[in-house]
Amino acid sequence: MGLINWVVEQHQFLMHQCFSLPFAFLFYFLTKRGYLSLTCRYLFVSVGGCVLAVVTMGIYSLLLFVSTFVFILVLAFVDPGYIHIWVFGVQMLWQTFWHLLIQYKEYWLHESVSIRMFLAVSSLMLLTQRITSVSMDLQEKQVTVTFSASSKRKGCVMLLPLTSYLLSFTTLLGGPLCSYSQFVFLMQGIKPPPSPLGAVFLKLIQVLLLELVRFCLVCFMKQNIPDPSHSAVLCGVLWVWGLALVYRMQYYSHWRISECINNAAGFGFRENSSGDWSGLSDGDFWSTEASSRMSDFARRWNTTTASWLRRLVYIRCKHFPLFMTFGFSLWWHGLHLGHFVGFLTWAATVKTDYYIHRYLHPKLSSTWRKLLYTCLGWINTQMIVTCVAIAVELRNMSGLRLLSVTYAGLFPLCNILLLVILLKQLLQV
Numbered sequence: 001m002g003l004i005n006w007v008v009e010q011h012q013f014l015m016h017q018c019f020s021l022p023f024a025f026l027f028y029f030l031t032k033r034g035y036l037s038l039t040c041r042y043l044f045v046s047v048g049g050c051v052l053a054v055v056t057m058g059i060y061s062l063l064l065f066v067s068t069f070v071f072i073l074v075l076a077f078v079d080p081g082y083i084h085i086w087v088f089g090v091q092m093l094w095q096t097f098w099h100l101l102i103q104y105k106e107y108w109l110h111e112s113v114s115i116r117m118f119l120a121v122s123s124l125m126l127l128t129q130r131i132t133s134v135s136m137d138l139q140e141k142q143v144t145v146t147f148s149a150s151s152k153r154k155g156c157v158m159l160l161p162l163t164s165y166l167l168s169f170t171t172l173l174g175g176p177l178c179s180y181s182q183f184v185f186l187m188q189g190i191k192p193p194p195s196p197l198g199a200v201f202l203k204l205i206q207v208l209l210l211e212l213v214r215f216c217l218v219c220f221m222k223q224n225i226p227d228p229s230h231s232a233v234l235c236g237v238l239w240v241w242g243l244a245l246v247y248r249m250q251y252y253s254h255w256r257i258s259e260c261i262n263n264a265a266g267f268g269f270r271e272n273s274s275g276d277w278s279g280l281s282d283g284d285f286w287s288t289e290a291s292s293r294m295s296d297f298a299r300r301w302n303t304t305t306a307s308w309l310r311r312l313v314y315i316r317c318k319h320f321p322l323f324m325t326f327g328f329s330l331w332w333h334g335l336h337l338g339h340f341v342g343f344l345t346w347a348a349t350v351k352t353d354y355y356i357h358r359y360l361h362p363k364l365s366s367t368w369r370k371l372l373y374t375c376l377g378w379i380n381t382q383m384i385v386t387c388v389a390i391a392v393e394l395r396n397m398s399g400l401r402l403l404s405v406t407y408a409g410l411f412p413l414c415n416i417l418l419l420v421i422l423l424k425q426l427l428q429v
Contacts, residue, residue, distance in 0.1 A: 012115060012119070013119065013122070013173060013174070013254060014207075014211075014253055014254060014257055016052075016056050016119070016173055017173050017174055017254075017257045017258065017261060018257065020048075020052060020169055020170070020173070020261050021200075021260060021261060021264055023048055023169065024169075024170060024260075024261045024262075024264035024265040025197075025264045025265075027041070027044055027045070027048075027265045027266070028196065028264060028265050028266040030044075031189055031192070031266060032192055032266070038187065038188060039160065041187050041189075042160045042161055042163075042164040042187065043160070043164075045164045045167075045168045045169060045170065045187070045265075046160070046163050046164040046167050046168065048168075048169035049164075049167035049168050049169040049172045050065075050167055051169075052169045052172055052173070053065075053120075053123070053167070053172060056116070056119055056173070057116045057117075057119050057120040057123070058116045059116075060114075060116050060117050060119070060120035060121075061120060063094075063098060063120045063121070063123075063124050064120065064123055064124060064127055064167065064172075066094070067091060067094060067124065067127055067128075067131065068127070068163065068166050068167060070090060070094075071087060071091070071131050071134075071166070072159065072162070072163075074086050074087055074090065075138075075162075080138050080139070080141075080144075081139070083135050083138050083139060084132070084135040084136055084138065084139040087131055087132060087134075087135040088132055088135065091128050091131050091132065092128070092331070092332075094124075095121075095124055095125065095128055095332070096331070096335070098117075098120075098121050098124065099121065099334040099335060100335070102117070102118075102121065102334070103334075103335070103336065107396075119173070121334075122173075123172055123173055125332060125333075126171065126172070126173075126174070126175060126177075127166060128332070129175075129177050129305065129308050130165060130166050130171070130177065130180075131166065132308075132312060133177065133179060133180065133308065134162070134165070134166075134180050136311060136312065137179065137180055137181070142179075142181065143180055143181060161180075161183075161184055161187070162180070164183075164187070165180050165183045165184075168183070169261075170261050170262050170265050170267065171258070171262070173258075174254055174255065174257065174258035174261075175255065175258050175282050175302075175304050175305065176255070176258060176259070176262070176280045176281055176282045176303070176304040177304035177305065177307075177308055178267075178280055178304070186266070186267045189266065191271065192266070193266050193269035194269070194275070196263040196264055196266060196269070196277060198275075199263050199275065199277035200260045200263050200264050203256050203259055203260045203263070204257075204260060206256055207253050207256045207257055207260075210249050210252055210253045210256070210285070211249075211253055213249065214246055214249045214250065214253075217242060217245065217246055217249075218246055220242075221239060221242050221243065221246070224239070225239070226239050226406070233406075233407050236405070236406035236407065236408070237383070237406055237407060237408050239406065240386055240390060240402060240403065240406045240408045241382065241383065241386045241408070243386075243390065244385065244386035244387075244389040244390055244393075245386075247389050247390075247393045248289075248385075248389055249285075251283075251302070252283065252285045252288075255281070255282040255283055255302075258282065259277075259278075259280060259281055259282075262280045263277045263280075267279075267280055268280035268281070280304075281303065281304075282302050282303050282304055282305070283300055283301055283302055283303050284300075287300060288300040288301055289382075290378070291378070291381055292374045292375075292377035292378040292381060293353050293357065293377055293381060294346075294349045294350045294352075294353040294380075294381050294384055294385075295350050295353045295354060295357075296381075297381055297385060298346070298350050309325050309328065309329060310325070312328070313325040313328045322347055322350060322351055323344075323347045323351075325347075326343045326344065326346055326347035326350075327343070327344070327347075329343050330342070330343035330344070333392070334395075336395040336396065337395065337396055337397065337400075338391040338392050338393070338394055338395040338396060338399050338400070339391075339392055339395065341391045341400060342387075342388045342389075342390075342391035342392035343388075343392070345384070345387060345388055345391070345412045345416070346384075346388045348412070348415070348416045348419060349384045349412055349415045349416070349419075351419060352415045352416065352418055352419040352422070355419060355422045355423070356418065356422070359422065360373065361373075380411065380415070383408060383411035383412075384411055384412050384415060386408060386411075387403055387408055387409055387411060387412050388412075390402060390403055390408075391403065
């Protein structure tokens with residue numbers, strides 16, 4: 001009971017998503033049996049999303065409904081060539097307003113923010129991904145949506161799938177992000193997938209194990225809080241590493257549950273494989289945490305969001321694309337002080353990783369050198385990710401003070417200093 005109560009208290013997002021699982025299985029069963037026409041499938045998914053939003057967010061569900069309504073208005077009245085600019089500007093202004101309102105309540109009024117408001121803003125961030133994904137598809141002419149007077153019927157036909165994509169209960173509270181075209185293909189269900197029950201059960205077991213390990217780790221850390229004035233430096237560094245791992249495991253659980261919901265609804269099955277339900281995934285614990293380079297970790301962490309950021313910012317920026325991408329990411333996440341420090345540190349260390357790898361990799365002639373390079377790279381990656389996670393999750397000066405007193409913050413500082421030295425050498429050459 002202690003573990004269950006802890007999960008309910010510490011991860012309400014996780015529990016809200018668990019409540020969606022029976023409805024996802026119901027959707028799969030009704031679709032598989034042929035009881036739902038294509039229109040009814042879209043209605044099931046979109047109405048389910050609206051009900052889920054109202055139940056979990058209350059009045060703050062209007063944040064999502066207003067965004068969806070404004071997006072449809074922009075589609076109806078703005079030329080397709082300019083839709084992305086308008087959608088991106090309006091959506092980010094709307095999202096930023098609520099992020100700044102949260103900061104105003106927390107830091108100026110010193111008021112606690114409702115969990116429903118946090119949940120709504122988190123879902124709004126995911127909705128921003130889907131909306132801008134559609135607007136980029138329209139700009140690149142991968143998707144066509146018409147609302148002209150001569151095609152009102154076609155416009156109405158397009159409206160239901162689009163609304164279902166934006167407000168689907170399978171992705172309302174968590175990813176992964178898929179394209180609008182892929183969503184339509186999955187909803188049409190031309191080739192129904194096999195039963196997802198086994199895959200969902202295994203992933204739920206993984207979530208339970210993750211939460212069990214996380215619960216034990218938290219209990220251990222509470223009983224062994226280091227005293228900076230008496231504890232060894234290594235103890236403080238390991239304690240901070242454990243704290244960051246607790247935060248990251250929370251994300252892995254969240255992503256796995258999101259996969260479960262999509263799989264339970266029949267989404268995410270790879271056609272050319274046997275029993276592979278990883279078609280919609282935001283990341284795997286083992287492959288991500290085994291990364292020995294910051295650039296690899298950045299690509300594997302929250303995979304669909306990383307792909308979205310690459311498409312939205314990195315590919316479109318002609319100058320400093322890496323820093324512009326991480327700069328936009330901190331804007332999208334909420335502009336807290338910890339976000340500035342965390343994401344800019346992340347960008348600088350990824351840039352350092354590129355230079356170090358290009359400089360050292362040709363010199364790794366023997367196996368033991370390669371093994372040593374990989375081990376040291378993994379330790380360095382883990383400690384940098386630790387600093388980024390602490391700064392981003394704690395959001396304010398408390399995280400930066402913790403990194404300072406435990407000396408964990410020296411790892412990214414050394415990487416940034418090494419970046420400066422390497423850049424200086426390259427300029428001299």
